[in-house]
Amino acid sequence: MVLLSYVLGFICYVVLVIFVLISVAFLTLLERKVLGYIQIRSGPNKVGVLGIPQPFADAIKLFCKEQTYPMVSNYLMYFFCPVISLLLSLLVWLIYPLGYELISFDLALLFFFCCMGMGVYSMMLAGWSSNSNYALLGGLRAVAQTISYEVSLALILMSLIILVGGFGLNLFYINQLGVWFIFLCFPLFFCWFSSCLAETNRTPFDFSEGESELVSGFNVEYSSGGFALIFMAEYSSILFMSMLTVLVFLGGDVFSLMFYFMLVFLSFIFIWVRGTLPRFRYDKLMYLAWSSYLPVSLNYLVFFCCFSFWLNCMVYWDILGNES
Numbered sequence: 001m002v003l004l005s006y007v008l009g010f011i012c013y014v015v016l017v018i019f020v021l022i023s024v025a026f027l028t029l030l031e032r033k034v035l036g037y038i039q040i041r042s043g044p045n046k047v048g049v050l051g052i053p054q055p056f057a058d059a060i061k062l063f064c065k066e067q068t069y070p071m072v073s074n075y076l077m078y079f080f081c082p083v084i085s086l087l088l089s090l091l092v093w094l095i096y097p098l099g100y101e102l103i104s105f106d107l108a109l110l111f112f113f114c115c116m117g118m119g120v121y122s123m124m125l126a127g128w129s130s131n132s133n134y135a136l137l138g139g140l141r142a143v144a145q146t147i148s149y150e151v152s153l154a155l156i157l158m159s160l161i162i163l164v165g166g167f168g169l170n171l172f173y174i175n176q177l178g179v180w181f182i183f184l185c186f187p188l189f190f191c192w193f194s195s196c197l198a199e200t201n202r203t204p205f206d207f208s209e210g211e212s213e214l215v216s217g218f219n220v221e222y223s224s225g226g227f228a229l230i231f232m233a234e235y236s237s238i239l240f241m242s243m244l245t246v247l248v249f250l251g252g253d254v255f256s257l258m259f260y261f262m263l264v265f266l267s268f269i270f271i272w273v274r275g276t277l278p279r280f281r282y283d284k285l286m287y288l289a290w291s292s293y294l295p296v297s298l299n300y301l302v303f304f305c306c307f308s309f310w311l312n313c314m315v316y317w318d319i320l321g322n323e324s
Contacts, residue, residue: 012098017090024235025055031271038275065224070131073221077129082222082229085122088115089236096243097169097254109157109167112244116153116199119237120146126230127218138217141207141282148289149198149205155297156192159185159304160248173252182249188300189249191293193269196241198285200234203274207282242266 029044029052036043044051069078092115095108105111120143127139160181164171172181182189198205207217219230246252246262253259280288 013094016093016096016098020090020093020236020239021232023239024232025059027235027239027267028058028231029055030268031274034268034271035275038272059228062228063225067224067226070221073131074129077125078221079226081122081126081129082226082233085119085126085233086229086236088119088122089233089240091115092240093236095169097173097247097252106166106168108169109161113154113157116150120150122233123218126222130218130221132221135218135220138220142201142218145198145201145205145207145285148286149195149293152191152289152293152297153195153199155294155301156188156195157248159188159297159300162301162304162308165308169247169252172248173254176251180249180251185300187296189245191296192249193245194288195293196245197270197273198289200237200241200270202238202270204277204280205285206279207285238267238270239263242270 032054033043033051044054047054047057069075092112095105095112097108123142123146124139127135127137127142130136160172161167163181164175175181197203201207219227222230242263245266246259247254250262251259
């Protein structure tokens with residue numbers, strides 16, 4: 001019976017990963033279509049009907065191209081960094097709260113923190129192992145940016161974890177039956193969404209891919225399959241952060257159709273921001289993280305700690321009053 005539950009859990013996860021990869025393919029198509037409309041030009045429209053098979057044509061083209069690598073690179077790390085990056089971005093989908101109990105574990109957000117912290121190493125080692133000054137510079141900037149915004153992301157999540165009283169994502173759904181958290185702490189939602197843009201290296205925070213000064217950043221030496229894996233990891237992270245935002249701030253009912261509409265809408269906002277806003281200056285990016293988002297998230301953390309302590313005291317005195 002235990003073996004059967006593990007097999008069923010594994011099958012659930014494999015099916016989830018397959019659908020995430022298909023979603024990544026169509027998210028790239030959505031991005032190119034939306035950017036085409038924003039920039040008043042045609043998006044992909046030649047392959048098949050309305051350009052719908054375009055992502056699969058791109059995938060076939062990338063994986064069939066010749067794999068080149070720098071002769072003086074650290075080959076093993078250079079080869080495995082894109083694989084590890086994609087693996088981490090898919091592994092974090094384990095916290096998706098399916099109805100099956102093996103997947104919906106109680107320490108979901110703690111697991112998310114671990115995977116999020118590990119993602120920095122793949123970018124750092126990808127830039128370093130290429131043995132290119134441009135790739136190394138892009139990797140260093142990406143690591144500094146990611147670490148800075150991970151601090152604010154962790155503190156924002158810790159505030160809400162203290163509010164709901166646990167790390168499980170089902171607690172967020174239970175506590176948002178009355179009112180969504182976006183209405184209780186809108187400034188936190190704004191900081192969270194901006195930090196998600198920086199965490200996934202998206203415009204206006206895409207400094208690891210600043211074309212004018214870095215020539216595509218830490219992935220400049222990657223081609224064909226390696227580049228495709230990095231690309232898939234980035235878009236999988238966008239979908240995951242959209243899903244987590246809906247879970248944490250917008251109700252979190254995964255068995256509702258509205259949940260998936262909101263997920264798609266948040267992914268659309270990622271694309272919309274890319275087509276609208278210019279790239280930040282790097283010093284402004286770091287100033288925003290350490291001088292604006294960090295104080296706001298710390299203040300909310302202290303407030304929710306005091307609020308949770310006050311609620312527990314009230315419950316304790318209630319129990320004492322009833323007993324006496």
